Amino acid sequence: MTIAVTGANSSVGLNLLAHLANREDLSVVAVVRSERAAGSLPSSLRSAPRIASYEDVEQLTRVIAGASCVVHLAGVLVESKASTYKNANVDTTAAVVDASQRAGVQQIVLVSVIGASSDSPNRYLKSKGEAERLVADSGISSTIIRTPILLGRGTAGAAGLVRVASQNKVRLLDGGRYTMRPLDLDDLSRAILAAIRTQPEGVSIHELVGPEAVRYHDLVARVAHMMGRDLSIGTMPLWIARAGAAITSRIRGGGVSPTVIDVITADEAVETNADIELGINLTPLSTTLEKILSDSDRDR
Numbered sequence: 001m002t003i004a005v006t007g008a009n010s011s012v013g014l015n016l017l018a019h020l021a022n023r024e025d026l027s028v029v030a031v032v033r034s035e036r037a038a039g040s041l042p043s044s045l046r047s048a049p050r051i052a053s054y055e056d057v058e059q060l061t062r063v064i065a066g067a068s069c070v071v072h073l074a075g076v077l078v079e080s081k082a083s084t085y086k087n088a089n090v091d092t093t094a095a096v097v098d099a100s101q102r103a104g105v106q107q108i109v110l111v112s113v114i115g116a117s118s119d120s121p122n123r124y125l126k127s128k129g130e131a132e133r134l135v136a137d138s139g140i141s142s143t144i145i146r147t148p149i150l151l152g153r154g155t156a157g158a159a160g161l162v163r164v165a166s167q168n169k170v171r172l173l174d175g176g177r178y179t180m181r182p183l184d185l186d187d188l189s190r191a192i193l194a195a196i197r198t199q200p201e202g203v204s205i206h207e208l209v210g211p212e213a214v215r216y217h218d219l220v221a222r223v224a225h226m227m228g229r230d231l232s233i234g235t236m237p238l239w240i241a242r243a244g245a246a247i248t249s250r251i252r253g254g255g256v257s258p259t260v261i262d263v264i265t266a267d268e269a270v271e272t273n274a275d276i277e278l279g280i281n282l283t284p285l286s287t288t289l290e291k292i293l294s295d296s297d298r299d300r
């Protein structure tokens, strides 16, 4: 069975490729959009990465031809001049759906986000909701996995957490009072593989969060303690952060915007965690934190 992975150079993609490397029964087509991105993929890949543009559906169709499943990972939370919610989150998904239909793909797995909704007033959550809808309406069996903040090698969440916990003094957005359910990156890869293994008919939407709810303030304090640091944590009022981000993101044409701040500071909650349905044993948060600290030591 062949699986095509778009955005293969993303943090989720690199982790998934590592999990797939142990699976002799699965072949992988790693899809990226530049030579630079191809160069960041592991040299142990059994077949050469494929470069494709989402603006060229015929080329994308050729690249994924022969795959029975496409795992679509390309997407952004923080916009830049080149990558907007529309082109990175919505248009890439439309292209993947179109190419999958042409190539006769049997399953699409989309990594989405907790809170995704095409009706959301938040532009990021709305774009992810629109992407979900495109996949769900594709006529191809699809698995949508909504995730919270992901912690693992290369994730923005892990990098931010270690960076903040390494300071002597920090001011967290709203004092870090919001509640998170961080998910271990390895657990997400296991969930994707479980979805591929079971290949359910129709459309399945799973909300998969980590095993422990924790306020960001307490998470930062815990990581600082694990690092042996004495950290003083203060508050950055949300209205100041939003106002600053509105100005800087407008001047730069991207970066942290009020939309991003609203996503980061939203409480992450689900009615039913999908770990049982997907057959995943969630990694305890303490183990995940030890892993990201050891990754950070190794990468330094």
Ligand SMILES: NC(=O)c1ccc[n+]([C@@H]2O[C@H](COP(=O)([O-])OP(=O)(O)OC[C@H]3O[C@@H](n4cnc5c(N)ncnc54)[C@H](OP(=O)(O)O)[C@@H]3O)[C@@H](O)[C@H]2O)c1
Pocket (backbone or CB within 6 Å): 006, 007, 008, 009, 010, 011, 012, 013, 032, 033, 034, 037, 054, 072, 073, 074, 075, 076, 077, 082, 083, 084, 087, 088, 092, 111, 112, 113, 114, 147, 148, 149, 150, 151, 154, 155, 156, 157
């Ligand atoms: N990280 C999290 O905490 C989190 C939480 C919930 C959901 N997710 C979702 O999980 C997926 C992977 O996230 P990640 O954090 O691992 O991503 P990442 O490391 O930030 O990588 C982003 C990926 O998207 C591609 N991309 C960016 N702009 C693009 C555009 N305009 N057109 C096509 N591709 C574009 C990048 O390719 P280039 O390198 O070529 O730019 C790269 O492969 C995303 O869909 C994200 O929304 C992540």
